[in-house]
Structure formats: C-alpha cells, structure tokens
Amino acid sequence: MSRAPERTLNQPLSGNAMPRFGGIATMMRLPMAQSAAGLDVGFVGVPLDIGTSNRSGTRFGPRQIRTESVLLRPYNMATRAAPFDSLQVADLGDVAINPYDLKDSVRLIEAAYDEIVATGCRPITLGGDHTIAWPILRALHKKHGPVAVVHIDAHADVNDTMNGEKIAHGTPFRRAVEDGLLQCGRVTQIGLRGTGYHADDFDWCRRQGFTVVQAEDCWHRSLTPLMEEVCARVGDAPVYLSFDIDGLDPSCAPGTGTPEVGGLTVQQGLEIIRGMRGLNLVGADLVEVSPPYDQAGTTALVAANLAYEMLCVMPGVQYR
Numbered sequence: 001m002s003r004a005p006e007r008t009l010n011q012p013l014s015g016n017a018m019p020r021f022g023g024i025a026t027m028m029r030l031p032m033a034q035s036a037a038g039l040d041v042g043f044v045g046v047p048l049d050i051g052t053s054n055r056s057g058t059r060f061g062p063r064q065i066r067t068e069s070v071l072l073r074p075y076n077m078a079t080r081a082a083p084f085d086s087l088q089v090a091d092l093g094d095v096a097i098n099p100y101d102l103k104d105s106v107r108l109i110e111a112a113y114d115e116i117v118a119t120g121c122r123p124i125t126l127g128g129d130h131t132i133a134w135p136i137l138r139a140l141h142k143k144h145g146p147v148a149v150v151h152i153d154a155h156a157d158v159n160d161t162m163n164g165e166k167i168a169h170g171t172p173f174r175r176a177v178e179d180g181l182l183q184c185g186r187v188t189q190i191g192l193r194g195t196g197y198h199a200d201d202f203d204w205c206r207r208q209g210f211t212v213v214q215a216e217d218c219w220h221r222s223l224t225p226l227m228e229e230v231c232a233r234v235g236d237a238p239v240y241l242s243f244d245i246d247g248l249d250p251s252c253a254p255g256t257g258t259p260e261v262g263g264l265t266v267q268q269g270l271e272i273i274r275g276m277r278g279l280n281l282v283g284a285d286l287v288e289v290s291p292p293y294d295q296a297g298t299t300a301l302v303a304a305n306l307a308y309e310m311l312c313v314m315p316g317v318q319y320r
Contacts, residue, residue, distance in 0.1 A: 011084050012074055020070045026091040027126070028069050028308065033090035036121035040087035041314050043307070044116065044123050045094035046109060049290070050102045051131030051169040053162055055257040057290035061300070062094055062126040064291040069304035079274055080319045081312035089311065092116065092123075102167055106135045113139035117283075124310050126303070127287030129257070130157055133242050134172035136285065137181045140240060144282055148186035148239040149173075150230060152247035152272060154193050154215070154260040156205050169257075169288070177208055184209035186237055188230050190223075190272060191215045191247035194260035215262050223268045227275025234279055241276060241284035241310060243269070245303055253302050255294025266302055273309040284310040 013029035026032055027043040036042050045062030052058065074084045083089065095112040097105040109132055116123050117139050125136060130153075140147055151157075155170060158177070162168040166175065176182050192202055193215035205212050211233065213226065246256040249263035264272075286307045289300055311317075 007088060009084060009088050010090055012072070025067045025070055027066050028072050030089060030091045033092055036092060036116040036119040038088060039090055039119070039121040040316060041089045041311055042092040042116060042121045042123055043089070043126060044092045045126045046097065046128035046132045047094055048097050048105055048128045048132055050099065050105065051129045051167065052257050053168060053170060055290055055293060057292040058127060058129045058257060058288055059099070060291045061128055061287075061289035061303075064297065064300040065126045065286070065289060065303045065307065066091070068297050068301040069308070071301070072304060072308050075320070076309070076312045079277075079312060081317050082320045083311045083314070083317045085320070086316055086318040087314065102131065106131065106167060110135035110138050114142065117143050122281065122314055123283045124307055125283070125285035125287070126307060127285055127289065129169040130172055130242075130244055130287045131167060131169045132287065133285060134167070134175045136283065137172075137176050137240065138179065140238075140283055141179070141181045144238040146181060146183045147282060148183050148234045148237040149188070149242060150234075150239060150272070150276065151187065151189045151242045152191050152264070152269065153189065153242075153244040154191060154246045154263060155244070155258065156189060156192055156202055156212075158204055183237055186234050186239070187211070188213065188233065190226070191218065191264045193262050215264065218264055218268060223271040224275060227272060231275065231279060236280060238280050238282045239276070240282060241273070243273075243284070243286050243306060244288045245286065245299060246288055248302065253299045255290050255292075255299030256288045257290050258288075269306055270309060273306060273313060277313045279313075281314055286310070
C-alpha cells in the first residue's frame with residue numbers, strides 16, 4: 001500500500017539566506033499565501049483603529065509587528081516547540097477594512113474570517129484595535145459554536161455603548177455575550193485594572209459567569225498555577241485567546257492607545273500563553289499595538305514574540 005507523500009512545510013526565511021534587515025517583512029519572513037486553503041495556521045493582519053476611544057495608530061500595528069518579527073527564529077528554545085516542523089503556516093496578509101466606516105469594517109472582517117475558518121485554518125490575528133475580536137468570534141461561532149475565551153487586557157471591554165455607539169473597542173465582549181458566541185462559564189479575563197466610571201464595572205463580567213483575575217491578584221507571582229486552573233475550566237472546549245497588549249504594564253509595552261499602570265510583566269504574558277498548551281485553541285489575536293507611541297519598536301517586538309508563542313501552543317505542534 002503506497003504512502004501519501006509528506007507535505008513540504010513552509011519555513012521562515014533564514015537570516016543566513018537573507019540578512020534580517022533585508023527582504024520582505026512578512027510575519028517571521030514566512031511565504032505569503034493568497035488563500036488559507038491547505039494551511040494549519042495563518043497569520044492575518046487587521047489594520048483597524050477607528051474603534052479606538054483614546055490614542056489611535058493601531059492601523060499601523062500589523063505592519064510594525066511583522067517588521068519586528070524578522071528577528072524570530074523557527075525553534076522555541078524555552079519550550080522546545082517546533083511549529084514549522086509540524087504545521088503548514090503562512091502569512092495571509094491584511095483584511096482590507098473600510099477606513100471610513102467602522103460598521104462596514106466589522107462586516108468585511110467577519111466575511112474574511114468566514115473564508116479563513118471554513119478551510120480549517122486557525123487564525124492568529126495581528127491588530128488592530130480590539131473591536132476586531134467581535135467579528136472574528138462571529139466567524140468562529142459558525143464553525144465551532146460557542147467558545148471558551150482567555151482574555152488578557154487592562155479593560156473588560158464589556159461596555160454596552162461608547163458615546164452612544166454599540167460597536168467600539170470597548171464593547172466586543174458585551175456584543176459576543178449578546179450573540180451567544182461564548183461559553184461564559186469558561187471565560188477568563190486576566191489583568192483587568194485601572195480606574196472606572198462605576199465601582200462595579202467588572203462585576204457585569206462576573207454576573208455572566210466570567211472568571212475575573214484583576215491585575216493586583218497577579219502581582220509578585222508566577223501565573224503558571226493560575227493557568228492550570230484555567231485549563232481545567234476550559235477542558236476540551238474550543239477556546240479563543242484574545243491578548244490586548246495593554247494587559248502588559250506600559251513600562252514594557254508603551255505603544256498602545258489606552259495604557260494603564262500596574263499591569264502584567266512580559267514573563268507573565270509568556271506564562272499565560274505557554275500555559276494554554278494542550279487546549280483546543282481555535283484562534284488567537286494580539287491587538288492594540290500602536291507604533292506611533294513607541295518609536296523604539298519595543299511594543300511591536302514584544303507583540304511579535306507573543307504571537308509566535310501563540311503559534312507554538314496550537315494543536316498539532318511537535319516538541320523536540
């Protein structure tokens with residue numbers, strides 16, 4: 001009986017083949033793909049910032065994350081993950097949003113992700129403001145039904161309205177609950193903090209069944225035990241990871257629109273993502289990187305590394 005030929009898997013362009021400051025800056029210098037067909041994982045950019053309430057600039061996030069990602073190499077030396085020996089991965093480019101119409105942009109994002117998700121490809125999204133999580137979750141729901149969520153953020157993003165508008169970067173998870181997109185008892189929010197308009201701002205989340213871990217509960221500790229609890233709660237459910245870069249403290253990620261002091265460390269961010277190994281991760285995003293507020297590119301560099309770590313915990317990745 002003949003064996004099916006093995007797939008030739010895409011590999012990041014080596015710095016020995018082309019200097020890292022040369023060539024086209026795709027995510028990790030992977031090949032560009034016009035379609036998600038045949039991919040296990042695809043990096044997707046959503047250059048949106050018209051849902052922001054404070055500082056704009058996240059429209060430039062995907063491009064800057066890709067630029068900083070050229071430093072990344074194929075193997076994860078800490079976890080021994082070998083994603084490019086295991087999965088077919090490519091850069092799917094950017095969703096062509098409407099820069100003049102947020103509602104139309106949401107429609108365009110959902111339609112783009114409908115096509116990606118239908119192929120079986122698991123998207124890792126480079127944002128873009130957090131509005132994009134809602135249309136992505138709508139697309140994922142059509143394939144997987146309600147999903148569990150691990151949400152890292154300084155803000156709960158469950159406002160009913162912002163300036164009277166139902167769609168904005170502070171409303172996506174309220175809309176997701178209303179649409180029945182979430183398994184609310186399997187939603188965990190980590191890193192919430194800062195000042196609010198009401199003393200019970202985070203309690204709406206708790207009333208829906210979310211587990212809320214405020215930033216102060218994360219200070220001076222490893223989050224590995226927390227992630228063991230999260231994994232037990234998620235179980236075998238399809239789960240989506242949504243990582244707002246402002247979940248990290250602005251001392252290590254200043255390039256974002258709504259920074260809040262007292263946030264997570266980069267190391268804690270790594271612990272959260274690495275702690276999701278073994279879960280049925282159906283997609284992930286890294287949002288709210290605003291390059292104009294970090295001319296050194298440090299925030300985008302952190303984001304690129306976190307997006308790579310998301311790839312490393314996708315189902316099917318081999319560890320060597």
